[in-house]
Amino acid sequence: MAFVSSGYNPDKPMENRITDIGPQNYQNFLPPVIKNNYGKWLYHEILEPGVLMHKAESGDEVYTIRVGTARLMSVGLIREILDIADAHCDGYVRWTTRNNVEFILDSKDKVEPLKKDLEGRKFPGGSNKFPIGGTGASVPNVVHTQGWVHCHTPATDASGPVKALMDEFYSEFQSMELPAPIRLAVACCLNMCGACHCSDIAVVGIHRKPPLIDHEVLDDICEIPLAVASCPTAAIRPSKVEVNGKEKKTVAIKEERCMFCGNCYTMCAALPLADAEGDGCAIMVGGKVSNRISNPKFSKVVAAYVPNEPPRWPTLVQTIRKIVDAYKQDAKKYERIGDWAERIGWERFFEKTGLEFTEHLIDDFRDPAYYSWRQTTNFKW
Amino acid sequence: MAKHETPLLDELTKGPWPSFVDDIKQEAARRHENKDGVEYQIPEDVCDDLLGVLELSYKDKETHWKHGGIVGVFGYGGGVIGRYCDSPQQFPGVAHFHTVRVNHPSGKWYTTDYLRKLIDIWDMRGSGLTNMHGSTGDLVWLGTFTEQLEEIFYELTHNMETDLGGSGSNLRTPADCMGMSRCEYACYDTHALCYALTQEYQDELHRPAFPYKFKFKFDGCPNGCVASIARADMSFIGTWKDDIKIDQDAVKAYVGGELKPNAGAHASRDWGKFDIEEEVINRCPTNCMSWDGSKLTIDNSECYRCMHCINTMPRALRIGDERGASILCGAKAPILDGAQMSSLLVPFVPVEDPFDEVKEVIENIWDWWMEEGKNRERLGETMKRMGFQKLLEVTGTKADARHVQYPRENPYIFWKSEDVPGGFERDIQDFRSRHQR
Ligand code: HEM
Ligand code: HEM
Numbered sequence A: 001m002a003f004v005s006s007g008y009n010p011d012k013p014m015e016n017r018i019t020d021i022g023p024q025n026y027q028n029f030l031p032p033v034i035k036n037n038y039g040k041w042l043y044h045e046i047l048e049p050g051v052l053m054h055k056a057e058s059g060d061e062v063y064t065i066r067v068g069t070a071r072l073m074s075v076g077l078i079r080e081i082l083d084i085a086d087a088h089c090d091g092y093v094r095w096t097t098r099n100n101v102e103f104i105l106d107s108k109d110k111v112e113p114l115k116k117d118l119e120g121r122k123f124p125g126g127s128n129k130f131p132i133g134g135t136g137a138s139v140p141n142v143v144h145t146q147g148w149v150h151c152h153t154p155a156t157d158a159s160g161p162v163k164a165l166m167d168e169f170y171s172e173f174q175s176m177e178l179p180a181p182i183r184l185a186v187a188c189c190l191n192m193c194g195a196c197h198c199s200d201i202a203v204v205g206i207h208r209k210p211p212l213i214d215h216e217v218l219d220d221i222c223e224i225p226l227a228v229a230s231c232p233t234a235a236i237r238p239s240k241v242e243v244n245g246k247e248k249k250t251v252a253i254k255e256e257r258c259m260f261c262g263n264c265y266t267m268c269a270a271l272p273l274a275d276a277e278g279d280g281c282a283i284m285v286g287g288k289v290s291n292r293i294s295n296p297k298f299s300k301v302v303a304a305y306v307p308n309e310p311p312r313w314p315t316l317v318q319t320i321r322k323i324v325d326a327y328k329q330d331a332k333k334y335e336r337i338g339d340w341a342e343r344i345g346w347e348r349f350f351e352k353t354g355l356e357f358t359e360h361l362i363d364d365f366r367d368p369a370y371y372s373w374r375q376t377t378n379f380k381w
Numbered sequence B: 001m002a003k004h005e006t007p008l009l010d011e012l013t014k015g016p017w018p019s020f021v022d023d024i025k026q027e028a029a030r031r032h033e034n035k036d037g038v039e040y041q042i043p044e045d046v047c048d049d050l051l052g053v054l055e056l057s058y059k060d061k062e063t064h065w066k067h068g069g070i071v072g073v074f075g076y077g078g079g080v081i082g083r084y085c086d087s088p089q090q091f092p093g094v095a096h097f098h099t100v101r102v103n104h105p106s107g108k109w110y111t112t113d114y115l116r117k118l119i120d121i122w123d124m125r126g127s128g129l130t131n132m133h134g135s136t137g138d139l140v141w142l143g144t145f146t147e148q149l150e151e152i153f154y155e156l157t158h159n160m161e162t163d164l165g166g167s168g169s170n171l172r173t174p175a176d177c178m179g180m181s182r183c184e185y186a187c188y189d190t191h192a193l194c195y196a197l198t199q200e201y202q203d204e205l206h207r208p209a210f211p212y213k214f215k216f217k218f219d220g221c222p223n224g225c226v227a228s229i230a231r232a233d234m235s236f237i238g239t240w241k242d243d244i245k246i247d248q249d250a251v252k253a254y255v256g257g258e259l260k261p262n263a264g265a266h267a268s269r270d271w272g273k274f275d276i277e278e279e280v281i282n283r284c285p286t287n288c289m290s291w292d293g294s295k296l297t298i299d300n301s302e303c304y305r306c307m308h309c310i311n312t313m314p315r316a317l318r319i320g321d322e323r324g325a326s327i328l329c330g331a332k333a334p335i336l337d338g339a340q341m342s343s344l345l346v347p348f349v350p351v352e353d354p355f356d357e358v359k360e361v362i363e364n365i366w367d368w369w370m371e372e373g374k375n376r377e378r379l380g381e382t383m384k385r386m387g388f389q390k391l392l393e394v395t396g397t398k399a400d401a402r403h404v405q406y407p408r409e410n411p412y413i414f415w416k417s418e419d420v421p422g423g424f425e426r427d428i429q430d431f432r433s434r435h436q437r
C-alpha cells in the first residue's frame, strides 16, 4: 500500500487549487434522443411494470427500463451497470430521485434484449441485481438513510430494514395492482434525513431512554449552551457535579421532560443515548408530497414502537404488511393511503388494519397538539 | 475465506431484492483479488471490516461509530463527513471512515465514460462503496482516511472537472426532477435552473456562512418528483397560468377504451372500464370539470392545477402555455420545533435565463435570514418566530389571499404605530381628562 500522490503538494496546499467549479453541466450527459427532444415531449405510456415509453413531437420514442437498487452499492456493481449501459444504451444511464437506475433506449426492439440481460443477473445468495419495476401504482424503492453503516445517532439500521421490507413487497414492486403508489421511507433517527415526514409509510428509528451524561468530559468536548438550546422540551439545564473531588461544569436532564429525541447528542458527544432494548422503530403513515387532488400531507404515527429485530425486523415488516393489505382491499382507485385514512376516519383505519391505538399516538407537543384532538361529535362507533 | 464471521448479515443475502450484503462481500473479494493491480490507498480489507462492524451492531443493536469528526479540504468549510469507528483495534480497516459528497449532475444523467473515470478515483483512494445517491442528491462516497481527502479533491477538480457537494451550515447541493429531459408535464427547465443556481452560489455552498443549512429543490410541476415541497427550504414548483389544453378526440379515445387511463399505471388489476365521470370529473377537487357525453370542458378560472386530470389522461390533456414556477419556503424535518412543508410565497414567477427574478427572491431571503436567523434555526423556524408578514416585507411581496390556507382565527392582531391615526404616543392625563380615575 504505497502512497501515490495525485499531484497535490501538502507543503503548498493552496498552490494549483481549483475551487468553486460545481458539478459538471448536465448537457454533457444527455443521450442524443433526449437532447433532440428536450422540452418537446407529447405523452408517455407505462408499457408494463418497470417499462416506460415517452413520445416526442418529432415522433421519436424513448423507452425506459427502471430497475431497483440497494442504493448502497460498490464500484464493482456500478461498473456492471456501466457495462450494461455501454452494451445496450450507447453509454448513457441515469439514477432516479428514489435511487432506482433507469436505462434509456431509443427504439423498441432494444427493450426485450435488455430485459433478458437484466433478469439473468443475480448475486451469489440468489437476490436479483437489477429487478425491473417501480412504476405506476406500485411500491417503488425505499428512500433511506445511513443507519449503523455510517451514522453516530441512529436508533435503528437503514439498509437492513429496507432489504427486509423490499423482500416482503417484492411482488408489489414488480406489479401495478395498488390503488395508488405507496412510497416507503426509512430514517434511522428523528433527524429524518430523507422523506419520512411526507411518505405513505415511513419507519423512523426512536429511542426510549434519556441520554447518559459523561460528566467527566462534557465541559471539555461540548458547548453547554448549545446542548441546552438543542432540547425541544427544555429538559436540559447547566449544572455542576463533583467528579473525583473536582468540581466540573456539566448539564442536568429532567428525565420526565425528555422524550429521547437525541438532538442533544447531535450537539454534544458526552450525551449518548443508544440502547439495545430501548431503541426501535415508530411507524408513520399517510404522508404525500404531490398536489394531486388533495394537498401534500404529513405522515402520522400509527405505531409508537416496534422492537429492533436484526437481521430481518419481522414485527416491523408484518405490521406494515397489515397496513398495505387493508389499504389494498379497501381504498378507491387513485386514493393514496392518507386520502383513504382521512375518508374512512382514523378510528376506522385502526379497526381495518388491526393496529392497536395507544396513548402514545396522541399529540402532546406544544400548542398545535390541540388541533389534532377531535373537536366534533362526528365519529364512528 | 471472509475476514469476519457474519451470520446475521448473511440472512440478508436471501430474498429477491438486491442484497447490499452480497454486494459488499463481492467488493471485498474484488479488492483482495485486485485483478487490475490498483495501488489501494486505504486498507485492502476496508469492506471486510465494514461488514465486521455492522455485524457487531446487528448483535449489539447499537451503532459503533464515534460521535462526529471534523475533517475536510482547505478552502472549503464542508463537503466531507468525518467518521471514526469506536472499536478501531478490532476493525482497523474502518478506523477512519469519512464520507465525501460529490456534486451530481442535474437529473442524475451520466455517460458511462465519465462515471467510470470518477469511480476509478474512489476505487483507489476510498473503500469502493457508495450511496447512489444521498437523499439531498450528492454522489456519496462512503469511507476513506483523512490523508486521502486532499488527494481525492485534487483528482476530482483537476481530472474530472467536478466539485464537492455541500454540508454544514450553508447552501446544500441543489437537486431537481427530470423535467424537460423526459417529461411532458415540465413547466420550466428544472435542469437549467438547478445548474445555474448551483454555479451562481458556489461560495455559499462551500463556505458555511448561514445560521443553519439551506436547501433548494426544483420540481417541474405539482406532482413533486423531487419532493421539493417537503425537503427544501426553498421549493421551486412549476405551474401555468392559462388554460389546460384539451384534445377532444383523445378524450373520446379514453372514454372508448382505446387509451389506458393514467398511462397504464393501474394495469395489473381489473378496475373495470374507464369511467370518466367517476375517475376524473367527480375527483376534480374544485369541481370545475364537466363531461356532456361527447365533450370535456374545464372552467380554468376555478382549476387549482392539481394535475389529477392531466395525470389520468396524459394524451388528452396538456399543461398550459403561459408557464413559470411557484416559490414556497420553509420545509424542514421535525428537529427542533416540528416538521414543516414549504409555504407559498410567490404564486408565479417566470423562469427564464438568467433567472434574475428567481435570484432576487433568494437573495432577499438570505439577507434577512442571515441577519435575523438564530444559531441552528432553519428558515421555516425563523418564519414561525418572526411571522410570515416579515417574510413578505423583506421580499417586497404584497399580502395576498393565496398566501393562506385560511385567515387567522384569533384576533391577536399587530398593528404598526404609523398605520393607526394618532400613533401610539398618548398622554394618560389627556385620557383622565375624559375618564376619572
Ligand atoms: C460537540 C461538538 C459538535 C457539535 C456542536 C456538532 C454540531 C452539529 C451540528 C450543528 C450538526 C448539524 C449540521 C447541519 O445540519 O449541517 C451536526 C451534524 C453533523 N455532525 Fe456534529 N457536532 C459536533 C461534533 C461533531 C463532530 C466533531 C463532527 C465531525 C465531523 C460531527 C459530525 C457531524 C456530521 C457528519 C453531521 C451531519 C452533517 C450534515 O448533515 O451535513 N459532529 N453536528
Ligand atoms: C449527525 C450525523 C448525520 C449524518 C451522518 C447525516 C447524513 C445525511 C446524509 C448522507 C444525507 C444525504 C446527503 C446528500 O445527499 O448530500 C442527509 C440528508 C439529510 N439530513 Fe442528515 N445527517 C446527519 C445529521 C442531520 C441532522 C442533525 C439533521 C436535522 C436536524 C439532518 C437532516 C437531514 C435531512 C432532512 C436530509 C434530507 C434532505 C433532503 O431530502 O434532501 N441530518 N443526511
Ligand code: HEM
Pocket: A044, A096, A097, A098, A099, A100, A134, A140, A141, A143, A183, A195, A289, A290, A292, B178, B182, B183, B184, B185, B223, B224, B225, B226, B227, B311
Ligand atoms: C411524465 C410523467 C412523469 C415522469 C417522467 C416522472 C418521473 C419520475 C421519476 C423518474 C421518479 C423517480 C422514480 C423512482 O425512482 O421510483 C419520480 C418520482 C416521483 N414522482 Fe414522478 N414522474 C411522472 C409523473 C408523476 C405523477 C403523475 C405523479 C403524481 C401523481 C408523480 C409524483 C412523483 C413523486 C411524488 C415521486 C417521488 C418523490 C419522492 O417521494 O421521493 N410523478 N417521478
Ligand code: HEM
Pocket: none
Ligand atoms: C368587565 C368585563 C366583562 C364583562 C362585563 C363581560 C360581560 C359578559 C356578558 C354579560 C356575557 C354574556 C353572558 C351570558 O350570556 O350569560 C359575556 C359572555 C362572554 N364573555 Fe364577557 N365580559 C367581560 C370580560 C370578558 C373577558 C375578559 C373575556 C375573555 C377573555 C370575556 C369572554 C366572554 C365570552 C367568551 C363570552 C361568551 C361565553 C359563551 O360562550 O357563552 N368576557 N360577557
Ligand code: SF4
Pocket: A145, A146, A147, A151, A152, A153, A154, A155, A187, A188, A189, A190, A191, A192, A193
Ligand atoms: S436519519 Fe439520523 S441516524 Fe439516520 S443518517 Fe440521518 S442523522 Fe443519521
Ligand code: SF4
Pocket: A210, A211, A230, A231, A232, A233, A234, A235, A236, A253, A257, A258, A259, A260, A261, A262, A263, A264, A265
Ligand atoms: S434527548 Fe431530546 S428531549 Fe431528551 S434531553 Fe436530549 S434534546 Fe432534550
Ligand code: SF4
Pocket: B177, B178, B179, B183, B184, B185, B186, B187, B219, B220, B221, B222, B223, B224, B225, B226
Ligand atoms: S415533477 Fe412534474 S415535471 Fe418533474 S418529472 Fe415529475 S411529473 Fe415531470
Ligand code: SF4
Pocket: A293, B283, B284, B285, B286, B287, B288, B289, B298, B302, B303, B304, B305, B306, B307, B308, B309, B310
Ligand atoms: S388540474 Fe385538478 S383542479 Fe384542475 S381541472 Fe384538473 S383535476 Fe380539476
